[in-house]
Amino acid sequence: MRYCIGVDLGGTNIAVGLIDLDGKVILQKKSVKTRAPRPCEEISSDIKDVCLSLCDMEGIELSRVEWIGIATPGIVRSGVVVSAVNLGWTNEKFGEILSRMTGRPTFVANDANAAAYAEAKWGCGVGENSLIAVTLGTGIGGGIILDGKIWEGFNGFAAELGHMVIDVGGRRCACGLRGCLEAYCSATALTGETKRMMKLYPDSLMWQVVKGDINRVDGRTAFTANARGDFAARQVIDDFVNYLAIGIANIINVFQPSVVCLGGGISGQGEELMRPLRERLKYTSFGTKDMRTRVEAAVYRNDAGIIGAGLLGIMED
Ligand SMILES: [Zn+2]
Incomplete structure (x- = not known):
């Protein structure tokens, strides 16, 4: 069997998994608290301990693990967390530090890019060599996989797809600009x-759906009411899908990827989302007649x- 280890370094938890590369499954998983901010050496040392315990x-032996990969928040350029x-x-040489501690080759990528890579290799893009991931969460994240590789961009923070402007002078975005996709299509x-x-519609x-309590509204509320034929919910979903289609059409027109992968809670x-979205895309992207790009929901969650x-x-092979 061929093994590798994947590390998902988050702000709260560090989740580590021992992966069977041939069986394409996580054999063992364990997580510890990040307790950020802390020096890179300390966090690397904790990661090494978890790796050893998973192997145990x-x-x-840890020496039988082919390599260790890390998904980290922040800007990453060539293995360095800028x-x-x-x-x-x-400017932490995270990969180098962990490699020195563990004796294994170590690779580092930004977390959104790593998630996109998972979809490209084993998820909804399996067998394809280009995939653009759009994650609809609190904000909108993204990842660009071209020719089987993550595209970090010259500056190391490519794929900020949420800040593509789709409405000049439109809604205010958390980034300070106006009209970003994120201001229309995030959860x-x-x-x-x-x-x-x-x-606007008390009836x-x-x-x-929320039992009269507006504080219980979430990304599902309008979808649930829309499925029951509610007029106001239909407006919310129609608008949401229209804006999302514009964003995705822009992505397709620029990259013409094999797959656009939609992730995040929404x-x-x-199909409640994918069906109207695909329908809408027929009218918003260029060269529709010859369009073979698939728009799919993400396979992987946590x-x-x-x-x-x-x-x-x-x-890196
Ligand atoms: Zn923005």
Whole structure:
């Protein structure tokens, strides 16, 4: 068997998985607290301990692990964490440090890029060589995989797809600009629009969905009411899908990837979201007649970081 280890370094937890590369499964998983900000050496030392304990659980030596991959927040350029504000890091040679401690080759990527890589290799892009991931969460994240490799960009922070402007002078975005995709299609934006429409339509079924409590509104509320035929919810979903289609059409027009992968909580709506989105895309992207690009929901949820990080060694082959 061939093994690798994937590390998903988050602001709260460090999740580590021992992966069977041939069986394409996580054999063992363990997580410890990040306790950020802390020096890179300390966090690396904790990661090494978890790696050793995972190997112990499977009865193998760490030296049998082919490589270790890390998904980290922040800006990454060629294995160096240029900047990760929450960790308190600047120009940390993370890969080099962990490799020295463990004796294994070590690869590092930004977490959103690693998650996209997981989808490209083992998820909804399996067998394809280009995939663009769009993650609809609190904000909108992204990852660009071209010719089987992560595209970091010259500056190390490519794929900020959420800050593509789709409406000049439009809604204010958290980044300070106006009209960004994130201001229309993040879970935060969807929740905000749902609440706004509920106030306009006191008879909307959306009120029943949240049992009269507007604080219970989330990214699912409008979808649930829309499925029951509610007029106001339909408006919310139609607007949401229209804006998302514009963003995705821009991505398709620029990259013409094999797959556009939608992740994040909202993508859990499955066909309720994908069907109208694909329909809308027929009218918004260039060269539609010859379009072969698939738009799919992400396969991986919580394990995307571990899997994507673990597979970084394949990219270096
Ligand atoms: Zn923005």
